[in-house]
């Protein structure tokens with residue numbers, strides 16, 4: 005079981021909006037002892053790799069290897085969540101000791117609901133936004149069945165965002181937004 009955190013930031017956003025980039029910026033400001041980044045896709049990929057005889061490490065990086073299996077991983081993960089919506093959430097929080105958690109890849113309303121049910125007001129929903137143009141510059145290409153499906157669109161609406169971070173590559177603008185978010189985080193420590 006994890007220690008009770010002081011704050012949980014649930015990040016969502018489109019592919020290549022910069023969820024990981026922004027999460028890592030925040031973690032680097034706070035330090036790894038204070039802030040941990042949790043990824044729901046990690047236990048998903050680990051288990052999927054085991055069951056399908058694949059290389060877990062290669063599923064973790066931004067390679068074409070991951071993209072080859074993305075659609076089937078989505079299908080497989082959805083089957084798991086249907087029988088147990090908290091399946092991947094419970095695994096990622098296990099044994100975490102840092103007071104600030106960033107879950108960098110919430111994709112579905114059921115993910116948000118699980119955290120809200122268990123941790124209540126400690127949970128804040130953060131949306132990372134970048135234009136299609138910016139995302140294309142980061143090598144995003146629209147794929148039917150992925151970019152128009154729940155995995156990418158599940159949190160486009162239906163869950164109010166507590167914070168919206170616009171990440172279009174302007175470092176000064178990002179710094180200003182993160183400064184405000186960091187002030188809020190510090191107020192919870």
Ligand SMILES: Nc1ncnc2c1ncn2[C@@H]1O[C@H](COP(=O)(O)OP(=O)(O)O)[C@@H](O)[C@H]1O
Nearest residue numbers: 018019020021022023024025026142171173178
């Ligand atoms: N503000 C930024 N400045 C420079 N590079 C960025 C910025 N935001 C994202 N990137 C780069 O764009 C790519 C996609 O970002 P990533 O965080 O992996 O997106 P996501 O997790 O939303 O799919 C990565 O190579 C990342 O380093």
Ligand SMILES: C[C@@](O)(CCOP(=O)(O)OP(=O)(O)O)CC(=O)O
Nearest residue numbers: 019045048074077078081109111155
């Ligand atoms: C099957 C997935 O978990 C794969 C996610 O892999 P990543 O989180 O590595 O993907 P991106 O950051 O969008 O490139 C998606 C899901 O629907 O659960």
